[in-house]
Amino acid sequence: MSAIHVTGLTKRYGDLVAVDGVDLDVAEGEFVGVVGPNGAGKTTLLEMVEGLRQPDAGVVEVLGEPAWPRNPRLQPRIGVQLQASSFFERLTAREQIRTFASLYGVGRATADGWLERVGLTDKAESRVEDLSGGQAQRLSIACALVHDPELVFLDEPTAALDPQARRNLWDLLSSINDRGRTVVLTTHYMDEAEALCDRVAVMDNGRILRFDTPAALVRGLDAPARIRVAPGVLSLAQAAAIPGVTETREDGDGVVLVTRDPAGVVGALAASDQLDGVAVQTATLEDVFLSLTGREYRA
């Protein structure tokens, strides 16, 4: 069974087609990322899949059930990260998560355990409105996960987190996924999508342009590798003479050799004892994003 099965999903706001005939299948246990520039339609797509927004056309099935009209059988089986503004007001962090837990018949000890897992035990007595942006975000993620849902939706879960908290959340999400839970997230960080996701959907103008593994997306780009050699090791003329090198340039950090045969070029450098400070850079998901959408990622 698919965790998510979407066909022809469409949402219009007046003349604007925010989601434009999207088909999407996510298998149970997959970790899927949705990336795309601001306004691409990611949130609108996710909200329809979550059963929070009515589609204008198309079908959404989640865990084998129709998602719209809002389906109460699905509520306990999915977890949705709410915006921090949707917290119950004036509760402490501990009261907040215990309240969420009780809605699903989950006990206090489990709720408190989730505060610990997102590193908020020392903020348990703080009111939610007194939490920092990153702390509130971690609390909202804990609230989405407290009932151990089969399928979790997270909308830019690491946007306000410092690097350490971001890594911790990556570990947490990976561990949930390792236990068979399906995870779907939107992100503006290509390194995050590359590190976490089995498959990544690149979205723009309401459409999914590509949906594949990060490695396949990068392969599909067919971009040459860039090999950087430390300053003073190699002249531009020597670099250009190496078989397989199609382009050369020099800057303060050395000489860059562009090639579609990185193994051959590195071999040639090794043979002439010029491997000093060599770094091979292949294309990344960032390059895929740029090539597909024509835009650099700006969070």
Ligand SMILES: Nc1ncnc2c1ncn2[C@@H]1O[C@H](COP(=O)(O)OP(=O)(O)OP(=O)(O)O)[C@@H](O)[C@H]1O
């Ligand atoms: N309630 C609404 N009414 C009118 N237009 C809307 C509404 N919600 C979203 N839109 C428009 O639909 C388009 C898609 O918005 P959406 O929030 O889904 O994009 P997104 O990919 O999540 O963007 P971001 O990366 O900025 O979060 C945008 O052009 C947005 O302005």
